[in-house]
Amino acid sequence: MYLHWPTAILSDDLVGDGSSRHGGGLIADLRQLGNVAVRNRARVLSPNETLARRIRARLRRHLLRLGFQTDADGNLQRPADSKASVRSLHRLQRLERLRENELFLRRCASGLLPSFADGTDISPTAMEAYIELVKPDTMQSDLFRMASLLWSVPVSRGYGRRLRFLVWDKQNEKLMGLIALGDPPFNQGARDGHIQWSSSDREDRLIHLMDAFILGAIPPYNKLLGGKLVASLVRSQEIVNAFRARYRNSVGLISKKTKHPSLVAVTTSSALGRSSVYNRLTLAGTKYFEPIGFTGGWGHFHVPRDLFEDMRRYLALHGHTYPRGYEFGDGPNWRLRTIRAALDMLGFRADLLRHGVNREVFICWMADNSRDILRGVSRRPKYHSLLAASDISRLARERWIVPRAARDASYAEWSRDEILGPLDWRGVERSYASEQPIEA
Numbered sequence: 001m002y003l004h005w006p007t008a009i010l011s012d013d014l015v016g017d018g019s020s021r022h023g024g025g026l027i028a029d030l031r032q033l034g035n036v037a038v039r040n041r042a043r044v045l046s047p048n049e050t051l052a053r054r055i056r057a058r059l060r061r062h063l064l065r066l067g068f069q070t071d072a073d074g075n076l077q078r079p080a081d082s083k084a085s086v087r088s089l090h091r092l093q094r095l096e097r098l099r100e101n102e103l104f105l106r107r108c109a110s111g112l113l114p115s116f117a118d119g120t121d122i123s124p125t126a127m128e129a130y131i132e133l134v135k136p137d138t139m140q141s142d143l144f145r146m147a148s149l150l151w152s153v154p155v156s157r158g159y160g161r162r163l164r165f166l167v168w169d170k171q172n173e174k175l176m177g178l179i180a181l182g183d184p185p186f187n188q189g190a191r192d193g194h195i196q197w198s199s200s201d202r203e204d205r206l207i208h209l210m211d212a213f214i215l216g217a218i219p220p221y222n223k224l225l226g227g228k229l230v231a232s233l234v235r236s237q238e239i240v241n242a243f244r245a246r247y248r249n250s251v252g253l254i255s256k257k258t259k260h261p262s263l264v265a266v267t268t269s270s271a272l273g274r275s276s277v278y279n280r281l282t283l284a285g286t287k288y289f290e291p292i293g294f295t296g297g298w299g300h301f302h303v304p305r306d307l308f309e310d311m312r313r314y315l316a317l318h319g320h321t322y323p324r325g326y327e328f329g330d331g332p333n334w335r336l337r338t339i340r341a342a343l344d345m346l347g348f349r350a351d352l353l354r355h356g357v358n359r360e361v362f363i364c365w366m367a368d369n370s371r372d373i374l375r376g377v378s379r380r381p382k383y384h385s386l387l388a389a390s391d392i393s394r395l396a397r398e399r400w401i402v403p404r405a406a407r408d409a410s411y412a413e414w415s416r417d418e419i420l421g422p423l424d425w426r427g428v429e430r431s432y433a434s435e436q437p438i439e440a
Helices: 047-066 083-089 091-100 102-115 139-148 189-195 199-208 226-232 237-247 305-317 332-346 370-374 389-407 416-423 425-434
Strands: 129-133 162-169 174-182 209-217 265-269 281-283 286-294 360-365
Touching: 047 091, 047 305, 047 332, 091 102, 091 425, 102 139, 102 416, 129 237, 129 389, 139 162, 139 174, 162 209, 162 237, 174 226, 174 237, 189 286, 189 360, 199 209, 199 370, 209 226, 226 281, 226 286, 226 389, 281 389, 305 332, 416 425
Parallel strands: 209 265
Antiparallel strands: 129 162, 162 174, 174 209, 265 360, 281 286, 286 360
């Protein structure tokens, strides 16, 4: 009997003497006649088994490439606990994101580049920030997309309700930074414990809270502590008004009831563990963010998108419900549960999702009585201490921007053309290859 060589038979199905691990007997000599004679029938792996083997092999290789180590028992352990090691863990994710956007950048980058500042465009004493709400399919939307690719740790695309803002410098009409708010994770121990929520409290009142999943300044404003200014703008009249205009009469997708949420708190977390931007973020006696704890170090950033799609296909072959896609209310938890279910079925321990990066969690109280509203004591928010973006900008300029410019004038040497380097995935890949590995 002559058969075409079955591509589903993998090399590791055969032991050194040519016999099959599946008990199929000896494999006959291969004859270069376009077909292969098989004396005893080898077991052909099903599509399900083939996919499972591919996922296992790719997952192991990917985690080792990221810098995870194996202990004496073969268990994966993350690299050293430092900001450099955290950036290293995100390298492949960042390259993946840049490759995905290569065509977009080729088409749009040159036209958007004039919106970025040269250092000589900036007079620190004249800096004045204002906020613009981003609408879909606009130049502003493209600019937001391009600028968000500058983060060394790739940013989330957000979940559920989303508001995106560009932060501009009025003195020169150049882009200073980005703010993006989205639905918060449903489960977050640091937040829920700080607010003193029960599970039913959280279910009833999470609608009043958003999460800043993108928040920061871009070059050269980041050299002037512009990240502190941008973060402070979260607690502004403009942000509350934009939320109210978009969601004050929103209808629940599940309950079908009209809801009347008020934005009374915004959370965020530091991508690199502890944060020097959000700590001690105080202006005129008002705390703009305060630390409330750390995440547990669980997540899915170290599982690339194409591998995740393979996991979804694998679960679908088993009739699992998770591969159907994101459902309202699931948010990032859906992706975590999908990966965890696949790992369990593939024989991996679920703690592969524990990447060990414990991010510091911060909260911004938008209203004077935010805690009372989130605890069910009050219903109407009081925004008496909320300032306009122009007032916040003035306070931040005097506290952080001008003193930093006096100490360090390197921002003035920045050229907007330098923006393009971190957006070229080939150049980024070469720079990663030249760096020394992070020691565990």
